[in-house]
Amino acid sequence: MNNIREQINDLLKQQTELQVNYKESNICIYGKYHYSLKHNDVILDGVKDIKIEMDYEYPISIPKVYIFNLKEELEHVYKDNSICLATVGEILQYLIDKPSISEFLNRFLDPFIFSADWHLKYGVFPFGERKHGYEGLLSYYTEEWGLTKEQYIKMVFLIYHNKYKGHLPCFCNSGFKLRNCHGRYILPIVKNQRLRNTFLIESIMILNKDGKEYG
Numbered sequence: 066m067n068n069i070r071e072q073i074n075d076l077l078k079q080q081t082e083l084q085v086n087y088k089e090s091n092i093c094i095y096g097k098y099h100y101s102l103k104h105n106d107v108i109l110d111g112v113k114d115i116k117i118e119m120d121y122e123y124p125i126s127i128p129k130v131y132i133f134n135l136k137e138e139l140e141h142v143y144k145d146n147s148i149c150l151a152t153v154g155e156i157l158q159y160l161i162d163k164p165s166i167s168e169f170l171n172r173f174l175d176p177f178i179f180s181a182d183w184h185l186k187y188g189v190f191p192f193g194e195r196k197h198g199y200e201g202l203l204s205y206y207t208e209e210w211g212l213t214k215e216q217y218i219k220m221v222f223l224i225y226h227n228k229y230k231g232h233l234p235c236f237c238n239s240g241f242k243l244r245n246c247h248g249r250y251i252l253p254i255v256k257n258q259r260l261r262n263t264f265l266i267e268s269i270m271i272l273n274k275d276g277k278e279y280g
């Protein structure tokens with residue numbers, strides 16, 4: 066399903082208290098988000114006030130999600146109520162499969178809501194604490210992409226300097242060509258200016274130890 070309006074109409078059929086505003090530069094979806102989420106036989110349900118800002122290029126851009134009526138202050142929620150749902154790399158990996166907006170929310174927003182509600186109820190997090198600050202973000206790339214910090218830095222420089230060459234050896238020292246190795250992760254970033262910017266902003270947070278406020 067490629068048409069963004071069809072996807073949004075679909076979402077609004079399931080979520081009847083959400084509304085959409087098609088602006089010139091982006092799309093704003095807002096209102097009450099109803100959920101009934103199950104994990105280990107525990108069902109948590111309720112309603113949250115949310116706002117989603119996305120642009121017409123979705124899924125070649127990352128939607129920004131806000132949540133308004135949380136009863137506790139939580140890590141990963143910024144002062145403007147936007148949420149750090151995951152690292153840029155993780156979201157991009159997911160968006161490559163071109164999920165619908167609903168699927169995107171199920172994948173990233175629902176676990177966040179579940180974990181917030183669980184924390185309010187039981188005082189602990191159901192999926193374990195997410196690591197904080199730049200270390201938490203970097204750990205995604207070290208654990209999921211199998212990179213050392215030095216290799217992560219090499220990858221950032223390659224993207225920053227637009228030096229993607231598929232036939233060259235990969236920066237992870239696997240001995241494979243870039244295109245047959247980490248190239249599949251980073252090619253979408255290299256090819257798209259917006260994703261590239263988002264990725265580079267995150268890398269500044271990760272590599273600047275004062276970026277602890279982030280994530």
Ligand SMILES: [Zn+2]
Nearest residue numbers: 235237246247
């Ligand atoms: Zn590699």
